[in-house]
């Protein structure tokens with residue numbers, strides 16, 4: 001098995017017309033990581049995923065899947081990868097079971113028993129024509145197809161969007177099982193932070209085409225804090241502090257900073273030594289502070 005990172009990008013950029021949708025993204029998804037990608041609507045999550053997988057062309061930089069250029073993936077790499085888009089297409093004329101039988105042949109580790117179990121659990125009639133499935137059923141079926149492939153790399157674009165709470169919880173469990181049992185690597189985008197916290201090992205924030213914060217979920221809550229600086233301290237600050245993510249306000253009135261504490265050794269002494277209150281941020285507060 002190749003030991004290249006399952007997914008990687010450097011200086012990846014993409015524009016649609018005048019709009020820079022991805023703006024020089026450096027990214028690496030390590031083997032066995034379960035990474036949750038979060039960001040506001042239109043931040044560029046789906047575009048990033050599609051570029052990484054070579055489904056759309058990028059304009060600048062590079063991206064790779066298992067070390068192969070994304071836009072020229074060999075069959076070997078494709079067989080190790082499963083992807084569920086935000087709105088899966090239906091192959092209308094096929095019945096659900098026929099579709100699974102058909103695609104199962106292309107995957108060396110196809111798990112027919114898992115597919116059958118999830119079909120039953122998620123109440124999809126195997127004889128149902130795919131164009132007659134509801135959006136939620138269609139999404140479930142696409143997820144069953146991806147999970148039963150037992151991929152080395154599973155990529156899900158907002159997988160929970162059309163799922164009811166029971167199916168959502170099942171999905172999170174299946175993702176966790178896939179990662180723990182077979183060491184699969186998972187990338188999923190979501191707006192549901194509680195889902196992310198339940199299953200992700202890593203998290204990345206996308207904001208206006210850039211990756212703002214990226215790292216292990218454990219420790220992230222300890223790492224970021226906001227702090228209010230009085231004018232006397234604000235006047236001493238350089239234009240940008242090491243680890244600074246956001247700065248609000250005017251120096252003459254005091255500043256509010258969002259900071260990564262792991263860079264604090266490089267801060268000016270008054271900031272390190274003053275009796276300032278650093279408020280640690282939970283994931284949701286961090287998200288709001290970062291992207292607002």
Ligand SMILES: Nc1ncnc2c1ncn2[C@@H]1O[C@H](COP(=O)(O)OP(=O)(O)OP(=O)(O)O)[C@@H](O)[C@H]1O
Pocket residue numbers: 016021039040041042043044045046047048
């Ligand atoms: N085919 C396209 N043509 C033109 N603009 C596009 C196209 N696809 C996406 N965009 C624009 O690129 C930006 C990023 O879109 P993208 O779908 O990647 O966002 P997202 O973070 O996945 O959003 P959401 O959370 O709403 O799914 C948006 O402003 C969108 O309008």
